[in-house]
Amino acid sequence: MKKLVVLFFVVVSIFALSACGGVGAGDAKNVKIIPSDSEIYTDEEIADAVDVAIDYFEKEFEGCTLTEITYIGDEKNVGFQEFADRNNAEDVIVLLSSFDVDSSGGDGSLNSNYTYKNWNWILVRNANGQWEHVDHGY
Numbered sequence: 001m002k003k004l005v006v007l008f009f010v011v012v013s014i015f016a017l018s019a020c021g022g023v024g025a026g027d028a029k030n031v032k033i034i035p036s037d038s039e040i041y042t043d044e045e046i047a048d049a050v051d052v053a054i055d056y057f058e059k060e061f062e063g064c065t066l067t068e069i070t071y072i073g074d075e076k077n078v079g080f081q082e083f084a085d086r087n088n089a090e091d092v093i094v095l096l097s098s099f100d101v102d103s104s105g106g107d108g109s110l111n112s113n114y115t116y117k118n119w120n121w122i123l124v125r126n127a128n129g130q131w132e133h134v135d136h137g138y
Helices: 002-019 043-060 074-086
Strands: 032-034 064-071 092-101 114-125 131-137
Touching: 043 064, 043 092, 043 114, 043 131, 074 092, 074 114, 074 131
Parallel strands: 032 064
Antiparallel strands: 064 092, 092 114, 114 131
């Protein structure tokens, strides 16, 4: 009987955590993805990079809500090539986002009750052809 009670609480805990998006999760369920034109990247490549940034945000930005994200544009993106070079990658893509921070201040390093705008997400394409998050911030 004791094992059944423990099993019951484990199952209830798993459902409770999954309903909340997990402990420490950032919220990106209503993010507005702003389309942008590029002669360097296809819409699919940009969408794949956006997905990587959103996944990272959801895992690491506790108490934050991602509101918008977009590709920085070809002209500005070229200025970030050093990130590709540093990471032994050919391609780099930079995304811009806005997000809100709740009263907790995220992990404590962000301003409480504040909206961050023009936040960079820097990704490089790894040897497997997948985008990989390498940096973020201003």
